[in-house]
Amino acid sequence: MQAAEIVQQLKKERNAVILVHNYQPPEIQDIGDFVGDSLGLSQKAATTDADVIIFCGVDFMAESAKVLNPSKTVILPEPEARCPMAAMCDAETLGMVREKYPEAAVVAYVNTSAAVKAQSDVCCTSSNAVKVVGALPNKQIIFVPDCNLGKYVQRFFPEKDILVWPGFCATHDSITVAEIDELKRQHPKAPVLVHPECRPDVIDKADKVASTEGMLTFAKASPEKEFIIVTEKDMTYRLSKENPDKTFYPITMAICPTMKMITLEKVIKSLETLEPRIELPEDLIAKAKVPLERMIEIGRGD
Numbered sequence: 001m002q003a004a005e006i007v008q009q010l011k012k013e014r015n016a017v018i019l020v021h022n023y024q025p026p027e028i029q030d031i032g033d034f035v036g037d038s039l040g041l042s043q044k045a046a047t048t049d050a051d052v053i054i055f056c057g058v059d060f061m062a063e064s065a066k067v068l069n070p071s072k073t074v075i076l077p078e079p080e081a082r083c084p085m086a087a088m089c090d091a092e093t094l095g096m097v098r099e100k101y102p103e104a105a106v107v108a109y110v111n112t113s114a115a116v117k118a119q120s121d122v123c124c125t126s127s128n129a130v131k132v133v134g135a136l137p138n139k140q141i142i143f144v145p146d147c148n149l150g151k152y153v154q155r156f157f158p159e160k161d162i163l164v165w166p167g168f169c170a171t172h173d174s175i176t177v178a179e180i181d182e183l184k185r186q187h188p189k190a191p192v193l194v195h196p197e198c199r200p201d202v203i204d205k206a207d208k209v210a211s212t213e214g215m216l217t218f219a220k221a222s223p224e225k226e227f228i229i230v231t232e233k234d235m236t237y238r239l240s241k242e243n244p245d246k247t248f249y250p251i252t253m254a255i256c257p258t259m260k261m262i263t264l265e266k267v268i269k270s271l272e273t274l275e276p277r278i279e280l281p282e283d284l285i286a287k288a289k290v291p292l293e294r295m296i297e298i299g300r301g302d
Contacts, residue, residue, distance in 0.1 A: 003264040003265070003268060004027070004030065004031055004264065006268055007031050007264065007267055007268060007271065008031070010268065010271035010272060011033075011054075011271060014051065014052045014271055014274070015050050015051040015052060016050055016051070016052035016053070016054055016271060017033045017034070017044075017048050017050035017052070017053055017054070018031055018032050018033050018034075018054045018056060018267070019032065019033070019034050019036075019041045019044055019045060019053060019054070019055050019056065019057070019061075019065065020032030020034065020035045020036075020041075020056040020057070021035075021036070021037070021038070021041065021056065021057035021058075021061065021259065022035060022036065022037055022212040022213075022232075022234070022235050022238055023057075023212075023232040023234055023235065023256050023259040024056050024057065024234065024259055024260075024262060025234060025259075025260055025262070025263075026234065026237045027264055028056050028262055028263075028264070028267070029234075029237060029238060029241075031264070031267065032056065035238060036212075036213060037125060037126070037127060037211050037212045037213045038061060038064075038110045038111070038125045038126075039110070039125040039127050039128060039211075039213070039295070039296075040213055041055075041057070041061060041065075042061075042064055042065070042068065042110065042125075042292065042295070042296060043296055045064065045065035045068050045069055046068040046069070046296060048069070048072075050072070051072060051073060052072065052073045052074075052075065052271075052274065053065050053069060053072055053073070053074045053075065054075050054077065054267060054270055054271065055074060055075065055076055055278075056077065056262045056267065057076075057081070057259070057262075058076075058081045058082060058083040058086075058258050058259065059076060059079075059081060059082045059083060059086065059113075060083050060086045060110065060111055060112060060113060060114075061110075062074055062075070062076040062278045063113065063114045063278055063280065063288075064110060064114070064117075064288075064292060065278070066114075066278040066279075066280055066285070067114055067117070067280065067285050067288045067289050067292055068289065068292060068293075070280075070282070070285050073274055073277060074277065074278040075270045075274065075275065075276065075277055075278070076276060076278055077262050077263075077266035077267050077269070077270040077276075078261040078262050078263075078266050079276045080261060081258050081259070081261040081262060082258065083111055083258060084169075084170055084258065085111050085145055085146060085167050085168060085169045085170070086111045086112050086113055086116075086145065087113075088145045088165070088166070088167035088168070089112055089113075089116050089144045089145035089165055089167055090113075090115070090116065091113070091115035091116050091118065091119050094106065094116055094119045094120075094142075094144060095119055097142060097163075098119065098142065101140060101142060101163065103138065103139075103140055104138060104140040104141060104142045104163065105121045105122070105136050105138035105140070105141055105142070106119065106120040106121050106122075106141075106142045106144065107120065107121065107122055107123075107124055107129070107132060107133060107136070107141055107142070107143050107144070108120035108122070108123050108124070108144050108145075108291060109123070109124055109125070109126075109129070109143075109144065109145060109146050109149060110123050110124070110125050110292075110295070111145065111146065111169070112144060112145060114280055114284055114285070114288040115284065115288075116144065116145075117287075117288040117291050117292060118284055118287035118288040118291075120144070120291045121136075121291060121294075122136070122291045122294040122295055122298070123291045123292050123294070123295040124295055125211065125295070126149060126195065126196050126197060126211040126212075127210075127211035127213055127214055128295070128298060128299065129149055129152075129153050129196070130152075130153055130156050131298055131299070132295060132298050133153050133156075133157060133160070133162070134156070134157065135298055138160075139159070139160055139161060140160070140161045140162075140163065141160060141161070141162045141163065142163045142165070143162050143163065143164050143165060144165040144167065145165045145167030146164075146165070146167055146168060146169060146197055147164040147165060147166055147167060147168055148168055148169075148172065148173060148196065148197050148198060148199055148200070148203075149196050149197055150162055150164030150165070151164060151200055152196040152200070152203060152209065168197075169197045169256075171232055171254055171255065171256045172195055172197035172198045172199075172231065172232075172254070173197070173198070173199060174253070174254070175198050175199070175202055175230060175251050175254055176202070177201050177202055177205055179251050179253070180192060180194075180202065180205045180228065180230060180251075181205075183228045183249050183251075184205075184228065186249075187226055187228060187249055189224070189226065190224070190226040190227050190228045190249060191207040191208060191218075191222065191224055191227055191228070192205055192206050192207045192208075192227075192228045192230060193206065193207065193208045193209075193210055193215045193218060193219070193227055193228065193229055193230060193231075194206035194208070194209050194210075194230040194231075195209075195210070195211065195212070195215075195230060195231035196209050196210075196211070197231075198230060198231075202230065205230075206230070212231060212235050212238075215229065215231070215235065215239065216238070216239060216242065219239055219243055219246060219248070220242070220243060224246075225245070225246050225247065226246065226247040226248070226249065227239075227246065227247070227248050227249070228249050229248050229249065229250050229251070230251055230254075231251075231254065232254050232255065232256050232259065233250035233251060233252060233253075233254050233255055234250075234259075235250070236248040236249075236250045
């Protein structure tokens with residue numbers, strides 16, 4: 001029996017759902033019940049009737065699933081799959097910054113720990129960050145932890161003072177204008193789709209700035225047949241799978257090593273043992289749930 005068949009059999013036995021992020025390797029995307037971005041997967045996690053959630057992503061995503069489903073078994077197949085950007089913001093330091101700026105609202109990108117979310121007013125994803133900040137009456141915003149996404153949001157609200165945390169996604173932050181220019185030289189007619197975790201000068205090269213789901217929506221609706229995709233390279237797998245008549249050119253060096261730590265063998269072991277589980281204190285779950293639910297209520301931005 002093939003590994004993917006074993007996964008499907010165990011999934012039925014365990015009444016499990018497999019949630020897979022767009023940056024996971026192709027073979028992991030292929031076994032997902034739902035493949036999507038952080039917001040879409042959070043929404044699926046909030047509504048699933050499965051007893052077990054296997055989260056193929058990184059730590060903060062599995063934590064969010066547990067916060068939204070405290071009574072369910074939530075499993076991250078590789079416990080070392082920790083998002084480096086999420087680790088750049090801690091709850092204690094954020095608490096001190098809040099004290100310094102008491103009038104500011106804290107907007108936490110979902111790429112944060114549950115402890116940081118518990119210190120925040122509302123969460124956001126790359127797809128709805130602009131919508132979330134726009135929904136707040138506060139003139140001052142503490143935006144954690146991604147400085148590039150915070151700077152992108154600031155473009156839409158010159159009247160607001162957005163205090164950006166000095167965090168970043170190493171995968172997106174390392175993408176350069178030169179890489180885009182070279183792809184554009186090779187494929188001059190291809191629109192450039194850029195993720196807002198990229199640096200401002202890279203964002204300035206975009207024909208469309210979008211989350212991963214926003215890229216899917218744009219590509220499906222566009223009459224163009226080829227696209228330059230400026231985000232983690234395995235996003236092009238899903239784009240190609242759902243648009244077989246179109247061609248997508250990735251930034252080949254844009255690889256998130258943490259996202260590649262999940263394997264079929266680890267998913268199988270997790271389904272067999274129901275380990276390693278995400279466990280969080282009840283009081284932390286209660287506090288972190290509020291900003292996550294506010295984010296889901298505000299909804300998607302693109």
